[in-house]
Amino acid sequence: MRIGVVAPGRAIAPELAERVRALAAEVPGVEIRFHPQCFAASGHFAGDDDLRAAAFAEVANDPAVDAVWFARGGYGAFRLISRVLPALESAAADKLYMGYSDGGALLAALYGAGVGRVAHGPIPADLNRANGAAAVRRALAFLATGDAAACEPTAAERPAAAFNLTILAHQIGTPWLPDLTGHVLMLEEVSEPLYRIDRALGQVLSAPALGGIAGVRLGRCGDIVPNDIDFGRTEEEAARDWCARSGIPYLGRADIGHDADNKVVPFGGHMSSP
């Protein structure tokens, strides 16, 4: 299992890569390579769009790589879609792509284009969280063997997809929203006030393009930014309300979030490793 790491959004520090390599060395059969682009810088981004897109395509098109792992989120993946998709070659189809948060923009586009297998799961940058090693080990276990214990427990029941709520909201109406008909849609959020969570849920659950989903599971909404006056409803009440308005089943909570407990959600029901 050869894992290639790229950074479609922000950069990571070489020292973090060192620590992830040490964890990967614990897993038999795993070989991990961080593309040098992970450490590049251009303003906010891990290199400019051309550099990030070229690195992504290089790793995705490398027949010696089995899985493309997103180093970090932070905004930048959406900017690469129109550059990356046309650059992908046949070897890109035979791979697993894993990331979350901002990386979901690119995962959505890959899933929509039918490129490889896609999973929402922990990333190297999670090592900077409290107990982050558990998240990275979980991701490595999934990448290495498709470990079912690493996965969100309901993800095997029905085809599923998972996104950061705000990232999915900003994908709607673009050419890169995948067809999620029949999927359970899992949504998590971090560092937003409740009025923005309600607003994004309203858009996602009012969009005819997502009207065919099988239901919604709400992941954790962490570090909620306080409203200046109390919003008056919780994130779960908001999800239930918008689901009810749209006739979409609300199925309960999902075990995903911007935290060390974030479980892997393989898109569309695939549960096996490459």
Added chain:
Amino acid sequence: MRIGVVAPGRAIAPELAERVRALAAEVPGVEIRFHPQCFAASGHFAGDDDLRAAAFAEVANDPAVDAVWFARGGYGAFRLISRVLPALESAAADKLYMGYSDGGALLAALYGAGVGRVAHGPIPADLNRANGAAAVRRALAFLATGDAAACEPTAAERPAAAFNLTILAHQIGTPWLPDLTGHVLMLEEVSEPLYRIDRALGQVLSAPALGGIAGVRLGRCGDIVPNDIDFGRTEEEAARDWCARSGIPYLGRADIGHDADNKVVPFGGHMSSP
């Protein structure tokens, strides 16, 4: 000219209404009424959805009212769309609707449904800004006589529409995005970091549903929240970049924003008062 004020989002204080009434009294022929719903409270909102929607429909359907003026923004208008549209009667068509910021969600839906005339312009709550009386006087001048001096100077050249960028981004993909083919789209923003401005511009300018716009003018992006590292491009560079990617003309700046200088943009080129 009878103006009815309602609050689709957050509430205003009765004291603010008093001060707006005093300014309205300076304008010959203007009569202004604040619906009591403007002062209601339900958590974050100026009353719950039913109360806000009922007040909006009541004022919109009142044949004695010439213009419906949104008291304040702050989130809530989107939640009312599916309640308000079916409740509108024939008298609602013979009116001007004016607001901005969060109110743009409802303006978009009204414009899309062809209900009355719609304008993006200052609101009563602007009186709490520095020099806010100038904004409210400008709005009253437009409401009273269609005063061209109150309007964004390029708005008479071609059909135009104006929105808060984030509000428009969250309208995309919903049933309530109007057809803006041939319109100059003016976008303003407030209190967002540059990476979010870039992200929302990317969505708006990548959406096929907005592919037919005549061009983009960027209003002011005020109170930009600092990125933890410098984003590396300005909001105008971001707008130029996304316009170039999409083949949409970037036409320069618009004289709109979350500030006292905010000019009126009548949607679709109507410049006359009711």
